[in-house]
Amino acid sequence: MSTLFLNARLLNPAEDLDTTGSIKIDDQGIIEAVATGAETIAAGDGDLIIDLEGKVLAPGLFDMHCHFREPGQEYKETLESGSAAAVAGGFTGVALMPNTKPVIDSPLGVAYIRHHSAELPIDIEVIGAMTVGSLGEALAPYGKYSSYGVKAISDDGTAIQNTQIMRLAVEYTANFDLLLIQHAEDKYLTAGGIMNDGAASAMLGLKGIPEVAEPIMIGRDLQLITWLKKHKLSGALPEPRYHVAHISTAASVDLVRKAKAAGLKASCEVTPHHFTLTENDLVAAKEKGNYIMKPPLPSEENRDALIEGLRDGTIEAIATDHAPHARHEKECPxxxxxxxxxxLETSLGLTITELVDKGVITLSRAIELLSTNPRRIMGLEEILFKPGKKANFAIIDPDLEWTVSDDEFGSKSRNTPFLGRKLKGKALGIYNKAKLIMR
Structure with a gap:
């Protein structure tokens, strides 16, 4: 039995496509036919026909920065519950950070995740740890990662403080063409910090995290990459690919902007909570636990710089940093x-509400940030709406208004500051791995 999507708004930035049309998919999940404009596709006997009535059919969203907590902290999240959260948000794929217990710092850990996620409805990429145990002392086995098809490495949750170790990491990622994802943080500056350092933290009596802790590490890394490119690389080796996770300050955005202009293969992502909230939201909150994150919620000045980075193209991806925690870990001082x-469940709605509806970016650009670019940065195959290609779709109603409620969450955890918030734009379902899941 084939599946036929009719009367859709086909939106795919990878093909510069934004038009009305229909797509037919065979029972193996392969696109049979695509029709645009006045063209039609004939339905066969027994075909499943879905009239989207102008709703958006876009490439399945991809989140390149998630934590599903398995193995080791399944009380917060599992591969299955994290997958359910992804589907609810319109995501057909995610990349999982390695800071599980134990840390994913070997092919054995990669194999564990792949084995236990094979039957899930989303695609899961495993990000390997940059150093053994993410301790910043000895490099993980990059060559073995590469042979297992790992695309990226990160010590997310921390950053290599030893510059010599970081130099080696940069060199070896170039050797094996791995994406280096940096959680940029000078731990000596941030130790014990709770929120952005400034008047608000002083007023609340909470130790601050100086905003300079992030660009200091990014600047160091970019200097290493510049030096390596100039003095060490021959034409035989690819250049290092460097990506800044959850960027949060104006200085950091400016560093990445200048690195791009200088020809470095640098990119960065921003989270919805960092382009939506500021430290003032934490101050105003009665229960503050769900406003505590790293990097901390920014000042208004830095939040505005993040929005400008999205507007001018410096920031190439939106990623959630989906980080589930149990109630007792948030409902506390x-x-x-x-x-x-x-x-995962609020990312699309926040993007449309805070960026598209406010004229910062177009809906096509939003799909690029949420789907096309993350896959490109990770080195994954792009999704094309063409016969013979695998069908991988998010079904989106960009005009649907809804209120965030944990009753519909797929995640095991409920730690979000957006409960009760009214948003516009929601995923209605996904099609991936030859399966249609509609909510």
Whole structure:
């Protein structure tokens, strides 16, 4: 039985496509036919026909920065519950950070995740740890990662403080053409910090995290990459590919902007909570646990710089940093709260509400940030709406208004500051791995 999507708004930035049309998919999940404009596709006997009535059919969203907590902290999230959260948000793929217990720092850990996620409805990429145990002391086996098809490495949650170790990491990622994803943080500056350092933190009596802690590490890394490119690389080796996770300050955005202009293969992502909230939201919140994250919620000046980075193209991806925590880890004094919030279910709605509806970016650009670019940065195959290609779709109603409620969450955790918030734009379902899941 084939599946036929009719009367869709076909939106695919990879093909510069934004038109009305229909797509037919065979029972193996391969696109049979694509019709645009006045063209039609004939339905066969027994075909499943879905009239989208102008709703958007876009490439399945891809989140390149998630934490599903398995193995080791399944009380917060599992591969299955994280997958359910992804489907609810319109995501057909995610990349999982390695800071599980134990840390994913070997092919054995990669194989574990792949084995236990094979039957899930989304595609899961495993990001390997940059150093053994993410301790910043010895490099993980990059060559073995590469042979297992790992596309990226990161010590997310920390950053290599030893510059010599970081130099080696940069060189070896170039050797094996791995994407280096940096959680940029000078731990000596941030130690014990809870929120952005400034008047707000002083007023609340909470130790601050100086915003300079992020660009200091990015600047160091870019200097290493510039030096390596100039003095060490021959034409035989690819250049290092460097990506800044959850960027949060104006200085950081400016560093990446200048690195791009200088020809470095640098990119960065921003989370919805960093382009939506500021430290003032934490101050105003009665229960502050769900406003505690790393990097901390920015000042208004830095939040505005993030929005400008999205507007001018410096920031190439939106990623959630989906970080589930149990209630007792958030419903506590702010200086005892775990860092991070969940985000898969609210990412699309926040992007449309805060960026598209406010004229910062177009809907096509939003899909690029949420799907096309993350896959490109990770080195994954692009999604094309062409016969013979695998069908991988998000079905989106960009005009649907809804209120964030944990009753519909697929995640095991509920740690989000957006409960009760009214948003516009929601995923209605996905098609991936020859399966249609509609909500």
């Amino acid at each position: 702010p200086d005892q709260a775990a860092f991070g919030i969940i985000g």
